[in-house]
Amino acid sequence: MSYAAFCHAAERLRLDTRAYAVDTRRGDAHAGHYGEEVFAAVSALNATRWFGFSTLVRA
Numbered sequence: 001m002s003y004a005a006f007c008h009a010a011e012r013l014r015l016d017t018r019a020y021a022v023d024t025r026r027g028d029a030h031a032g033h034y035g036e037e038v039f040a041a042v043s044a045l046n047a048t049r050w051f052g053f054s055t056l057v058r059a
Contacts, residue, residue, distance in 0.1 A: 043056060
């Protein structure tokens with residue numbers, strides 16, 4: 001959610017920037033664990049809204 005907020009702000013402010021989200025996209029002990037559908041949803045949103053400046057890194 002925080003990455004989406006960052007990208008939304010960059011988009012609204014028309015910032016000349018590159019953004020990278022580095023995450024395993026599997027969750028963790030604090031946020032909880034989640035399935036592949038979460039990465040698919042984030043990836044789809046990124047591809048339609050922020051593809052010009054945002055890159056998802058799965059690592």
